[in-house]
Amino acid sequence: MDIKDIIKPENLVYDKTKVLTDNVMHYCPGCSHGVIHKILAEVIDEMGIQEETIGVSPVGCSVLAYNYLDIDWLEAAHGRAPALATGVVRLNPEKYVFTYQGDGDLASIGTAEIMHACNRGENIVVIFVNNAIYGMTGGQMAPTTLVGQVTATTPYGRELDLHGYPLKITELVAQLPGTSFVTRQSVQTPAAVRKTKKAIKKAFANVGQKKGTQFVEVVSTCSSGWKISPVASNKWMETNMFPFYPLGDIKDSEKETADKFKVQ
Amino acid sequence: MGELRLMKGNEVIAEAAIRCGCDGYFGYPITPQSEVMETLMIRRPWDETGMVVLQAESEVASINMLYGGASTGKKVMTSSSSPGISLMAEGLSYLAGAELPCLVVNVQRAGPGLGTIQPSQADYFQAVKGCGHGDYKLIVLAPASVQEMNDFVDLGFELAFKYKNPAMILTDGVIGQMMEKVELADFKPRWTKEEIQANCGDWACTGKKDRKRHVSTSLELDSELMEQNNLRFQAKYKEIEENEVRYEMIDCEDADYIIVAFGSAARICQKSMQIAREQGIKVGMLRPITLFPFPTKTIEELAGKVKGFISVEMSAGQMVEDVKLAVNGKVPVEYFGRYGGVVPTPGEIVDAMKQKLIGG
Ligand SMILES: Cc1ncc(C[n+]2csc(CCOP(=O)(O)OP(=O)(O)O)c2C)c(N)n1
Numbered sequence: 001m002d003i004k005d006i007i008k009p010e011n012l013v014y015d016k017t018k019v020l021t022d023n024v025m026h027y028c029p030g031c032s033h034g035v036i037h038k039i040l041a042e043v044i045d046e047m048g049i050q051e052e053t054i055g056v057s058p059v060g061c062s063v064l065a066y067n068y069l070d071i072d073w074l075e076a077a078h079g080r081a082p083a084l085a086t087g088v089v090r091l092n093p094e095k096y097v098f099t100y101q102g103d104g105d106l107a108s109i110g111t112a113e114i115m116h117a118c119n120r121g122e123n124i125v126v127i128f129v130n131n132a133i134y135g136m137t138g139g140q141m142a143p144t145t146l147v148g149q150v151t152a153t154t155p156y157g158r159e160l161d162l163h164g165y166p167l168k169i170t171e172l173v174a175q176l177p178g179t180s181f182v183t184r185q186s187v188q189t190p191a192a193v194r195k196t197k198k199a200i201k202k203a204f205a206n207v208g209q210k211k212g213t214q215f216v217e218v219v220s221t222c223s224s225g226w227k228i229s230p231v232a233s234n235k236w237m238e239t240n241m242f243p244f245y246p247l248g249d250i251k252d253s254e255k256e257t258a259d260k261f262k263v264q
Numbered sequence: 265m266g267e268l269r270l271m272k273g274n275e276v277i278a279e280a281a282i283r284c285g286c287d288g289y290f291g292y293p294i295t296p297q298s299e300v301m302e303t304l305m306i307r308r309p310w311d312e313t314g315m316v317v318l319q320a321e322s323e324v325a326s327i328n329m330l331y332g333g334a335s336t337g338k339k340v341m342t343s344s345s346s347p348g349i350s351l352m353a354e355g356l357s358y359l360a361g362a363e364l365p366c367l368v369v370n371v372q373r374a375g376p377g378l379g380t381i382q383p384s385q386a387d388y389f390q391a392v393k394g395c396g397h398g399d400y401k402l403i404v405l406a407p408a409s410v411q412e413m414n415d416f417v418d419l420g421f422e423l424a425f426k427y428k429n430p431a432m433i434l435t436d437g438v439i440g441q442m443m444e445k446v447e448l449a450d451f452k453p454r455w456t457k458e459e460i461q462a463n464c465g466d467w468a469c470t471g472k473k474d475r476k477r478h479v480s481t482s483l484e485l486d487s488e489l490m491e492q493n494n495l496r497f498q499a500k501y502k503e504i505e506e507n508e509v510r511y512e513m514i515d516c517e518d519a520d521y522i523i524v525a526f527g528s529a530a531r532i533c534q535k536s537m538q539i540a541r542e543q544g545i546k547v548g549m550l551r552p553i554t555l556f557p558f559p560t561k562t563i564e565e566l567a568g569k570v571k572g573f574i575s576v577e578m579s580a581g582q583m584v585e586d587v588k589l590a591v592n593g594k595v596p597v598e599y600f601g602r603y604g605g606v607v608p609t610p611g612e613i614v615d616a617m618k619q620k621l622i623g624g
Contacts, residue, residue, distance in 0.1 A: 051473040056332070066479045072469035074335045075481035077358050080328040083320070087332020087340065088469075090316045091288050095471065113328070116321035 017045040023067045030230020032220030033061055035187040036129060037068050039197045040100075043204055044071065053096040054088055056081040058110075060102035061135040079110020082117035085124045096207055098125035103144040104134045107169040114173065121178025121212035121255045125203045128170065128215065131222040132241060139225035143167040146240055151225070170217045170250060177256035181206050183249045184217040186242075188234040199249075212255030219245050266447045273413045273439040276446055277343060277369055278303035280417035281315070285454040286367075287338035288316040290329040292348060295381040296437035297371035300343040313454055323348035327355030327368070334364040335480035337460040337468030339421050343369035345437075346387050347378065349395070356430055357396030360497070361482025363467075365424035367417065368402075369433040371440035374605035382605025383437030385529060386579040391434045392556040392586070399494055401501045403431040403508070404555040406526040410444035412553075418449060423508060425463065427500055434555060436578065438528035438607065501557075510553035511562060515541075519548030521621055522566055524587050525576040526552050528607070533576050535610035540617065547617070555583070563590035572596040572621045576613055579603050596621065 019041035027034045044053050050071055057065040059078035066073035076084045081099035089097040106114050106128050117124065133151055134140040140153040144166050148157040158166075174182040181203055185196040196218055203214035219241050221233035228236060271279070277300045281289060291301045301319060309315035320326040326342045333340035344352065349370045359366055370391065374384035391404045403423045405416045416433050424431040460468060469478045484490040515537065516522060525533040530551040540547040550566065552559050563573070572595045575584035584599040591597050600616035602608040 051471045054336070054469055054471065063483060066477070066481065070472065070477055072472050072477055073479045073481075074332060074469060075362075075479065075483055076331070077328065077354055080324070080331075080355070083325040083328030084332035084335070086318070086320075086325075087288070087290065087329035087334075088336055089332075090318060090329075091333045091338045091340070092336050092470075112321055113325055116325065 017041045019045040019050055019070050021068055021070050025068060026064060027061065028224045030221060030223040030233055031061070032131065032187050032218065033129060035193060036127065036196070036218055036220070037065060039187070039193065039200055040127065041069050043197060043201045044069070047201065047204055049096050049204065052094070053098070054092070056084045056088070056097070056099045058099070058101040058105040059136075060105045062100055062102065062129065063136070065100055079105050079108070080113055081105065082110065082113040082122070082124070082126070086117055086120070086122050089122055089124055093123065096125070096204055098127060100127045101129065102135065103128070103130045103132065103142045107143040107167050111169070114169070115176070118173045118213045118215065119176045119178045123207055123210050123212060125200070125207055125214045126216065127200070128217040129220050130217055130245065131220040131225065133222050133225040135222045135225050139222070139227070143169070146244060149240075166244065168245070170215065173213075173215050174251040177261075179213045179215055179251060180211045180253055180255045181249075182215040182251040184219060184245060184247050186219045186237070186247060188221065188237060217245075219247065266450055268445060268447055270443055271410060271446050272299060272441060272443050273410045273435065274299035274371065274441065275303045276410050276413045277417060277433075278307065279448060280414045281341060282307060282309045282313060283449050283451050284418040284421060285313070285339060285452040286315055286341055286421070287454055288318070288333045288340040289342065290318050290320050290326040290340065291342050292320050292323050292326055292344065294345045294348045296373060296383070296440050297343050297345050297369070299440075300369065315454065323351035324355065327352040327359070330366045331355060331359055331362070331364060331480070334359065334366045335362070335469045337455075337464035337470060339455070341367035341369070343371065345371050345373045346375050346384070349387060349390065353390075353396035356402065357394070357398050357400060358482050359430045360400035360402070361398060362480045363428040364430070364480060365421070365428055366430050367420040367424055367433070368430060369435065372434065372436040374603065380605040381437065383528060383607060384578050384603060384605060385436055385527060386582065386603055387434065388555065388577065388579055388582040391432055392558070400497060401429070401504070401556050403427065403429055403504060405431065405433050406553060406555050407433060407435050407439060408527050408530045408551060410439065410442065410446045413439060414446050414448060427504055428467070429500065434527070436528055505557040508554060509557045509559050509561070511559040512551040512553060513562075514549045514551070516548035516550065516566065518546055520546045520571045521548070521617065522570050522573045523547060523549045523576055523617070524552070524563070524573055524583065525549065526555060526583070529576050529578050532608060532610055533613060536613040536617070539610055539614050543614075545617070545622065558586050558590070560586070560590040563587060564592070567591045567594040570595060572598065574598045574600055574617050574621050576608070577601040578607065
């Protein structure tokens with residue numbers, strides 16, 4: 001049988017989402033970014049919000065995310081994506097606005113911007129890709145790098161006295177009254193991918209209902225930065241990252257109302 | 265005749281923003297310009313025109329909120345004073361690199377560092393030479409009155425959108441804080457969706473619909489293409505230099521000597537001119553209104569007719585370098601200034617002129 005006889009609409013069991021472009025991704029083998037991009041594209045497609053969605057890409061390995069999702073995009077300076085998203089959403093409140101940020105971008109240089117965007121309860125989705133390392137610049141320590149983890153700038157492993165503690169920024173933003181849905185997921189297995197997709201879809205739906213800041217952390221791998229194979233990376237993530245960054249919903253509530261905070 | 269009012273320079277910036285159809289203001293308090301956001305918050309323009317006003321967590325955030333708003337084709341602005349503008353340098357570079365329009369007001373105070381809250385013009389280099397990293401320019405307007413504070417808000421937006429480039433109003437604590445009579449502009453409605461489509465439809469990120477996706481970015485990893493981007497920017501700056509030079513010439517026809525001064529220094533120099541003329545010294549003044557583009561050609565022409573120039577600035581001598589480049593050695597170019605927050609008196613300017621330029 002010729003392949004042309006097989007490729008027919010009635011035989012179709014899987015189709016690439018139209019929100020994903022045909023551009024070849026620049027990500028390394030085993031990198032989580034590509035999977036997360038695909039999930040995002042599927043969610044935007046399934047919700048039918050391609051025309052209403054505006055993405056903000058960070059500085060980091062996903063700086064070129066705008067080449068892969070066929071929506072309008074802004075490319076931010078390092079760490080500033082939440083400020084850009086604030087500008088977009090305040091002036092275009094009907095849009096679905098999201099930022100896509102790495103751990104260096106969000107939890108180090110952009111800590112002020114993410115904290116205040118979450119605290120104002122900006123009606124945006126934040127996709128936070130935590131691979132515990134600076135992928136793009138060649139594998140230096142990130143704020144989320146684990147104690148003892150070897151990176152280019154912690155060649156003997158992260159030391160507490162020298163570098164301080166790994167930052168659980170997701171738990172921090174969950175404390176802020178402006179966030180409504182805060183969750184931590186991963187994408188190393190089909191089941192995990194499905195869970196993450198569900199979480200991201202919920203986050204976008206919440207933004208549609210003006211529920212405030214939606215924060216989805218995806219604990220991720222960086223084989224090139226960690227200098228181990230993709231398969232070993234998944235194992236390393238499960239063994240070392242999951243205990244410190246436990247998966248699951250951290251907060252699922254309504255953005256808090258103003259009355260509680262008013263002066264008398 | 266528009267509505268007449270007695271107003272502070274900073275208050276006028278706020279009023280003019282509302283009246284010219286500004287969509288969003290994002291700012292962070294700093295003396296001597298906090299009245300801009302305070303006035304906006306009292307006026308509550310969101311009830312009136314739908315304009316958004318937001319106090320950001322820092323100037324770093326404000327300028328990036330501008331990047332966000334500008335990317336969607338909205339008229340966005342911020343105001344700050346010198347230390348805050350330094351924090352915006354990164355954002356301004358990105359805005360220029362992504363070719364986005366916005367308006368930034370710098371009500372200068374004296375530096376370096378925290379310096380003092382008194383007026384200064386020492387951010388001239390920062391404003392006209394780009395401010396952040398990379399080869400880029402801001403369009404820089406220098407008001408010398410509260411009336412011009414009003415007029416340049418609309419003009420700043422007009423130029424910013426015409427050239428898809430950040431524009432800056434470079435003023436100082438004197439003009440920000442002083443009260444003068446001002447004729448306010450009539451209200452212009454904010455752009456509708458259709459108008460944004462008509463004016464910015466080929467680049468604004470308004471949601472991908474029946475067209476290629478739009479990306480607001482300053483990134484281009486391919487150096488050949490990045491050079492092309494830079495060539496495009498440089499061609500644009502050249503076009504701005506050819507079409508947008510604005511200046512005022514006072515009593516230059518019979519002048520032997522020319523004072524070059526902008527903003528509040530130019531106000532003081534008008535008195536110096538009067539004193540000098542009473543003493544029989546024929547002095548004229550060239551007041552650049554646009555600092556970029558600089559009135560280089562006009563100065564070059566004047567250099568063929570006069571005996572010398574003096575650049576009077578509230579800085580340690582910054583604009584004088586551009587005057588010297590324009591004069592190109594034809595006649596002497598001197599500098600006089602007070603700085604660190606000190607404002608020169610008309611008399612000391614005359615003395616400096618006599619001493620440095622005329623001799624004796
Ligand atoms: C102001 C500034 N400082 C530093 C850099 C260099 N830089 C580029 S990406 C990056 C780290 C990105 O790491 P992360 O956010 O964890 O994303 P990843 O690459 O791992 O996906 C750094 C430090 C920059 N581009 N801008």
